[in-house]
Amino acid sequence: MPIKTYRQAINEAMAQEMRRDSTVIVIGEDVAGGAGCDGDRDAYGGVMGVTKGLFPEFGESRVIDTPITESAIMGAAAGAAQTGLRPVAELMFMDFLGVCFDQIYNQAAKFRYMFGGKAQCPMVVRTMAGAGLRGGAQHSQNLTQMVTMVPGLKVVCPTNAYDAKGLLITAIRDNDCVIFVEDKFLYETSCEVPDEIYTIPFGEANFLREGSDVTIVGISNTVNKAVAVADRLAAEGISCDVIDPRTTSPLDEEAIIESVETTGRLVIVDEMTPRCGIAADISSIVAEKAFGALRAPIRKVTAAHSPIPFAPALEDAWMPQESDIEQAVRDVLGYTR
Amino acid sequence: MSLDKKQFLQAYRTMRTIRDFEYRVSDEFGKGNIPGFLHLYAGQEAIATGMCMNLDDDDYIVSTHRGHGHCIAKGGDVGDMMKEIMAKQGGSCAGKGGSMHIVAVEKGMLGANAIVGGGPPLIVGAALSAKTLGTDRVGVSFTGDGGSNQGTTFEAMNLAVVLKLPAIFLFENNGYGEGTAAGYAVGSKDIASRAAAFGMPALKVDGADIFAVYETCKKAVKHCRSGKGPIAIEASITRFRGHFEGDAQAYRGKNEVKRLMKEMDCLTIASASAIKKKLATKAQLNKIDKEVAEYIDESAKAALAAPGPDVSELLTDVYSSAY
Numbered sequence: 001m002p003i004k005t006y007r008q009a010i011n012e013a014m015a016q017e018m019r020r021d022s023t024v025i026v027i028g029e030d031v032a033g034g035a036g037c038d039g040d041r042d043a044y045g046g047v048m049g050v051t052k053g054l055f056p057e058f059g060e061s062r063v064i065d066t067p068i069t070e071s072a073i074m075g076a077a078a079g080a081a082q083t084g085l086r087p088v089a090e091l092m093f094m095d096f097l098g099v100c101f102d103q104i105y106n107q108a109a110k111f112r113y114m115f116g117g118k119a120q121c122p123m124v125v126r127t128m129a130g131a132g133l134r135g136g137a138q139h140s141q142n143l144t145q146m147v148t149m150v151p152g153l154k155v156v157c158p159t160n161a162y163d164a165k166g167l168l169i170t171a172i173r174d175n176d177c178v179i180f181v182e183d184k185f186l187y188e189t190s191c192e193v194p195d196e197i198y199t200i201p202f203g204e205a206n207f208l209r210e211g212s213d214v215t216i217v218g219i220s221n222t223v224n225k226a227v228a229v230a231d232r233l234a235a236e237g238i239s240c241d242v243i244d245p246r247t248t249s250p251l252d253e254e255a256i257i258e259s260v261e262t263t264g265r266l267v268i269v270d271e272m273t274p275r276c277g278i279a280a281d282i283s284s285i286v287a288e289k290a291f292g293a294l295r296a297p298i299r300k301v302t303a304a305h306s307p308i309p310f311a312p313a314l315e316d317a318w319m320p321q322e323s324d325i326e327q328a329v330r331d332v333l334g335y336t337r
Numbered sequence: 338m339s340l341d342k343k344q345f346l347q348a349y350r351t352m353r354t355i356r357d358f359e360y361r362v363s364d365e366f367g368k369g370n371i372p373g374f375l376h377l378y379a380g381q382e383a384i385a386t387g388m389c390m391n392l393d394d395d396d397y398i399v400s401t402h403r404g405h406g407h408c409i410a411k412g413g414d415v416g417d418m419m420k421e422i423m424a425k426q427g428g429s430c431a432g433k434g435g436s437m438h439i440v441a442v443e444k445g446m447l448g449a450n451a452i453v454g455g456g457p458p459l460i461v462g463a464a465l466s467a468k469t470l471g472t473d474r475v476g477v478s479f480t481g482d483g484g485s486n487q488g489t490t491f492e493a494m495n496l497a498v499v500l501k502l503p504a505i506f507l508f509e510n511n512g513y514g515e516g517t518a519a520g521y522a523v524g525s526k527d528i529a530s531r532a533a534a535f536g537m538p539a540l541k542v543d544g545a546d547i548f549a550v551y552e553t554c555k556k557a558v559k560h561c562r563s564g565k566g567p568i569a570i571e572a573s574i575t576r577f578r579g580h581f582e583g584d585a586q587a588y589r590g591k592n593e594v595k596r597l598m599k600e601m602d603c604l605t606i607a608s609a610s611a612i613k614k615k616l617a618t619k620a621q622l623n624k625i626d627k628e629v630a631e632y633i634d635e636s637a638k639a640a641l642a643a644p645g646p647d648v649s650e651l652l653t654d655v656y657s658s659a660y
Contacts, residue, residue, distance in 0.1 A: 072492035075458020116431030117654035175657035
C-alpha cells in the first residue's frame, strides 16, 4: 500500500471528493495563492501546502481565494452550504476562531435546529492547531474544546494520515457543519494510505494499543505521544490501552468506559488548557458513568493555564510532554488509598 | 417599469398583511399569548414588499431580528408564522426558532437572524452558490442601520465585490439601532456611500414609497442578474413601534412617533397615490383590507387553538442523523 503524508492524505481526500461531487468547493485565504499577482497562481496551495494542486485542476470557481476575512469566509461557507454547495472552508489557524466564531456557532451550527429541521449546513471547516512550532500565543492554540461544546457541530481530530483521509471524506459527505482540526505537527508524518476512496465513521474510537493496566486517552497529536510512552512502558511489563477517540463530537464514550472498566485507571492527555477542556469533559463522563471501576483518581495531562509562550523552553514546559504522560501513568499505577 | 394595477394591488395586499400581522402579534403579546421577544416591522412594509416583488421563489433573502415582514413578503406561510411566534405545533420552525428566527426555506427565505450583522456574510454564501452553480438567482440581505456598522457587514460587502457575486445589500435605515440614533451611530451619516466605498453601486430610496422602492429594487435585481456583481440600497424609513414590544421609546422625541405615523405611513401614501394614479379604487383597497383582516384573524385563532410542541422533539434536528 502506498505511503503518504498527513498533508497528502488530506489533499487527496479533497481532490477525490471534488472529482466525485461538483458541489464541493474549497474556500479560504491563499488556498491557491497568487490571486491578482504576476507570479504563480497556485503559489501557496494553502499556507502549509495542503490544498496545493487543487486550483490547477478545479479552477477559480471551485478553489476560491479570499481576502483575509474570516467572518465572511465562514459566513459565505455557511450560506453556500444552506443553498446547495458543500464548502470546505479553511480557517488557516484555529486561533483565528475568535474573529469568526459567530458565523460558526451561532449560524452554521444552529440552522437545522433553529429552523425546525428545514435547513442544513453541510460544510467543513478545515483548521490547523497545535503548539510546539514557536508560533506564540495567537498561532499555536488547539481550541477543540470551544467547538466541541457547541450542539450542532461535529468535531474531528485526525491523528495520522490514514484517519485524516477517511475522516475528511466522511466530513465532506456529512450533512452537518464539521470542524476538522489538523494538528500542524503531523503534516510530515506518514503511513499507509489507500489510493481508493474510503470513509471512517464519526464517533468510533481507535484502539492504538491494547493493555490491561492503564487506559490512556489522547486527543490530536498527544495520542501519538501516548503511544510512544505505552511502548516504552510495555518493556517494563506495564500494559496500556491507548485510545484515540478520533472525534470529540460525537465522542465514543462507550469505548473509553469499557476500557476503564477493565483497567480501572485513566490518564487523559490533551494539548488544551485545563479548565473546561476535553480532558475535563472525559474525566467527568468517566467519573459519572464508571466510578465503581476506578482504582485510582483520574489524571489529566494538559497544557498549563496560561497563554502559549514563545520561548522554546517556556513553550516546552507549557505543553504536555511524553515525560508528563509517563509520570501520570506511574502515578495512577502506584496509587494506594 | 413602475407598478401596474395588478402589481399595485398585490403590493398593497402584502403591505397590509404585514401591518395587520404585526399589530395582531402585538395584541397577542400584550395578552400574554406570545413568549419571548418581539421586534415589529410596522412602518417598514414597503421595503420588504418592494424588494420581494422583484424576486422569484428561488432567489434568496436573509433577514434580521425584525423579520416577520421579510418572511411574509417572500411568501412565507402566515399561519405557520403565527404558530411559530406563539410557540405552537406546526410553526415555521417547529417551535424551535420563534419570532427572531422565522424562516421559509421553501420560498428562499433563509432565516431571520438575531445576531445584528449576522446575515450579510450568509447572503454572500447564497450568492456564491448561485454563481458557482450557474443559476441566475440573486441573494438579498436585509440589514438595519445598526447592522450596517458591524464588521461582518463590511467583510461581506468586500468579499461580494472581490468575488463579483449577485448579492444585494439592502439597508433599512429606520433611524434607530435599539435606543441609539443612526445619526449618532453611523459615523459617516450615509450608509449608501459607505457601501459604495467597497466598490459597488449604491442607491438611495424613500422607504415609505412603494413605487420608488419597487423601481429601485428592480434596478438592483437587474444589475445582479446580469452578472455585474453586488449592489447596495439604503432605504430611509421609520419604525412605528419600539425596538422591541414593551420598549417605552423614551429616546424618541415628543410626538415623534405620532407625527411619523401620520407623515410616513407607507400604506396611506400608497393608497392616496394609487387612487390618484387610477391604479386602484377606494373600494378595491377596502375589500383587500377586509380580506386581510379576516385572514390574519383566522391565522391567529388557529395558532391560539393549536397545541404546543411535544417535548419529545427536544433533541430532534440538532444533527442530520443519529449522533
